[in-house]
Amino acid sequence: MTISEKPSSPGRTIRGGATRDGILENAAALFALKGFEGTAFKDIADEMGITRPALYHYFASKYEVLEVLIAETSESTAEEMRAVRRRDDLSPSEKLHSVTANLVRERMAAPQRFRMLDRTESALPTEIANKHLAARRAVLSELTAIIVDGIRTGQFRETDERLAALSVIGMCNWVAWWYVPGRDKSDNIPATLADSAVAMLARPKHRLPTALGPAGAIAQIRDDLDYLDRLISE
Amino acid sequence: MTISEKPSSPGRTIRGGATRDGILENAAALFALKGFEGTAFKDIADEMGITRPALYHYFASKYEVLEVLIAETSESTAEEMRAVRRRDDLSPSEKLHSVTANLVRERMAAPQRFRMLDRTESALPTEIANKHLAARRAVLSELTAIIVDGIRTGQFRETDERLAALSVIGMCNWVAWWYVPGRDKSDNIPATLADSAVAMLARPKHRLPTALGPAGAIAQIRDDLDYLDRLISE
Secondary structure (H helix, E strand, O other), X not given: OOHHHOOOOOOOEOHHHOEHHHHHHHHHHHHHHHOOOOOOHHHHHHHHOOOHHHHHOOOOOHHHHHHHXXXXXXXXXXXXXXXXXHOOOOOHHHHHHHHHHHHHHHHHHOHHHHHHHHHHHHHOOHHHHHHHHHHHHHHHHHHXXXXXXXXXXXXXXXXXXXXXXXXXXXXXXXXXXXXXXXXOOOOOHHHHHHHHHHHHHEOOOOOOHHHHHHHHHHHHHHXXXXXXXXXXXX | OOHHHOOOOOOOEOHHHOEHHHHHHHHHHHHHHHOOOOOOHHHHHHHXXXXXXHHHOOOXXXXXXXXXXXXXXXXXXXXXXXXXXXXXXXXXXXXXXXXXXXXXXXXXXXXXXXXXXXXXXXXXOHHHHHHHHHXXXXXXXXXXXXXHHXXXXXXXXXXXXXXXXXXXXXXXXXXXXXXXXXXXXOOOHHHHHXXXXXXXXXXXXXXXXXXHHHHHHHXXXXXXXXXHXXXXXX
């Protein structure tokens, strides 16, 4: 079954005017507010203004809602990052830019989910908690691998790759804490943060004569001679 | 009264072997786990293995504990950042490095507090919530001012100063989510993240002869002449 065949594909309107994504985002907000244990399946239906049978059409239980939330946040993120890392048509900088922009876009699309996952972590059923943890580790490991590759090929500066990966992840995750859909102008946020991630890791470029052409090389020589001249005459 | 005269100065052992900082960190963990509403003053004493009267010696109520937690996390952070921003012996890069390292150190010293503040935000009494929000805004505004200054003086690249400030704050805040005292080697974390913040904002440096000295300038001239030589002989 392809994604487009799913009855519950994101954004598609279901009974009562609710969408599957709307249910997930509202459930995430409820879990965040009342805790996973403190939220009943019926509360999710009430919050959406739909009946419990209408909700059952999409989710069998609040556990399934939570499992889907985790699968769609951390698990699918790790898979997408792995796919980008394995591409051989992209440089490490391009890979870092792509995965960072993607992390930011995901958090902007569903900020409540990310905050909820953090808040409910201690109350998650063991099996779900393990899946979530494994997915978080996979995200860290994929990003670290891209950074290691960038350092190895000289595009990135020498730095602790784990701390660098955690810094990029933190910058992206925090979007879920400050981004307010509708209030913040959103067009440039993913690209701006991706640029920042690349700038954070990029090896400082030295001025190379080949990049400047013969006129540039001559201009540089003049600069250097002027400098030597000033030294002598001081 | 100076800080050293406070009966409750950080790290000082109080009755029952508990420290004021220990009480605060344990209370933060309880608030995070059970919610602020769900935590009784007595729970904090029980958790520390001290009597309620011993706890009363330092805090009048759980509200006071929470107020101190907020004052010591967000309010004092904003004040320290303001002091650094106003110094005229530091460049914008040095200010950014200093405040970033400080943010990271604070989160490493008390990770539970930062996660707790986020988790209890929706349950905070209005007055305390307003203080917390004002302090968060002050931190963002101080950091943004440092970045604006760096862009204006040409040390930092042109970028959206608010997004840049939020990126640095996110990178620092996230430390509270991944840092495990004792597990993670901690010596280099504040400096490494501060280096990353500066790298994220720094304008790419051009090779300046004055930075390299006369021998460097001569070496550069040789490079440029070699390049021109190759161009002619091609």
